Amino acid sequence: MPRNDSIEEAVDATRRTRLASERTELAWWRTGLTAMAVAYAVGRVVPELEGRTTRWPYVAGGIAFAVYGVAVMLYGSYRNRAVQQALAAGTFPEQPRIAHGAIALGGIALGLLTVVLVAID
Secondary structure (H helix, E strand, O other): OOOOHHHHHHHHHHHHHHHHHHHHHHHHHHHHHHHHHHHHHHHHHHHHHHOOOOOHHHHHHHHHHHHHHHHHHHHHHHHHHHHHHHHHHOOOOOOOHHHHHHHHHHHHHHHHHHHHHHHOO
């Protein structure tokens, strides 16, 4: 009597991949929400605590962090949707290098911006 272990393993692997993709999307969302919390802190809280009269560098930094947070959340959702569609079609999507490069460069730029804001204190 033939066994269907390979079919069951394939179904189980697909299920695990779907769940992993959902967890990864949530990680992207946590990163985006953290960036938005940093945006509020940089743009509003820090200048208020320091009593700064020149607020625009902090506001610009806060806006940059907020835009980055939204972009990261959008990318996470896009990526999860692409994985789900590919699994339904029996394939797996390629990682768009440009998106990962843009996210990495954005994070580096925000890190450097933070260094500048701390240095001008």
